[in-house]
Amino acid sequence: MMQLGQYAPPTHTIAHLSDTHYLGGRRALYGKVDTDRTLVRAIEQLERSGTNPSAIVITGDLADLGEPDAYVRLRDELEPVANRMGSKIIWVMGNHDERGPFSSILFGGDSDDATPQDRVYDIDGLRIVALDSSVPGYHHGELTDDQLSWLEEVLAIPAAHGTLLALHHPPLPSPIEIMAIIELQQQQKLADVIRGTDVRGILAGHLHYSTNGTFAGIPVSVASATCYTIDTSAPQDTLLGVDGGQSINLVNVYVDTVTHSIVPIGDFTQVAGFSGVFLEKLASMTPEERREAFSSKTSTFSVAEAESSQ
Ligand SMILES: [Fe+2]
Ligand SMILES: [Fe+2]
Secondary structure (H helix, E strand, C coil): CCCCCCCCCCCEEEEEECCCCECHHHCCECCCECHHHHHHHHHHHHHHHCCCCCEEEEECCCECCCCHHHHHHHHHHHHHHHHHHCCEEEEECCCCCCHHHHHHHHHCCCCCCCCCCCEEEEECCEEEEEECCCCCCCCCECCCHHHHHHHHHHHCCCCCCCEEEEECCCCCCCCCHHHHHHCECCHHHHHHHHCCCCEEEEEECCCCCCEEEEECCEEEEECCCCCCEECCCCCCCCCCEECCCCEEEEEEECCCCEEEEEEECCCCCCCCCCCHHHHHHHHCCCHHHHHHHHHCCCCCHHHHHHHHCC
């Protein structure tokens, strides 16, 4: 990857997806939403980009009703792409998931209804901790004292590139007040465990719209859903789920910062752009030449290139 500015390329790129909400038999969600279409499109876009993320993190609500076929289909759609890109898939439990089929189908073990599905991954020195915030039989989120003690132990030894936590229920407030009923409970306990550790970011889902904030001083990024989204412009005190605006996030981990870039899912008409040849020409220039060619308002370089590529 070329470097044209002050920042060295990211040490890691992670794709962050959330809330696929698959139903068995490819039934449409609410009888209306083709959940597979948007996910397949999202992974096509990911593969087209050539980014080859080292991990694909899916922060929960993989299946809408926990049906085995939903997990099988999701796995079968994602695994071939992940294998081609060299990406590790990190599955995270959500409130719509069921631990039994989740554990047996995605991890190949015995079906385990009782044990929280918490796992630690080492992605080339970047630690990713998948935390299961689901509560059997409910939609709100919770982390048990056992889970928090486990997390404390895991975080006791820092990782080379730090840690990203991935959990379904974000430790953030929502402007859509009804979501508070199904939010992560007792968030202070989690704050006490992760404050001052090497956790550099928290990846979450559940809300079905993109948002971000901080928790215990740590940035939190919520990826929207790939299935349907919640319209944050809906009239106050209403909840409006719509088949539009779906997106995924690209997480770039740099030495000193972590960025979360939203990738809208869709096949949009191109109206502007530059080719790889154009970028190579810029890369071959000195920094001063580059500035004159691309930053100067009186430069004719960009115009000439745009015309020659038409
Ligand atoms: Fe969801
Ligand atoms: Fe959820």
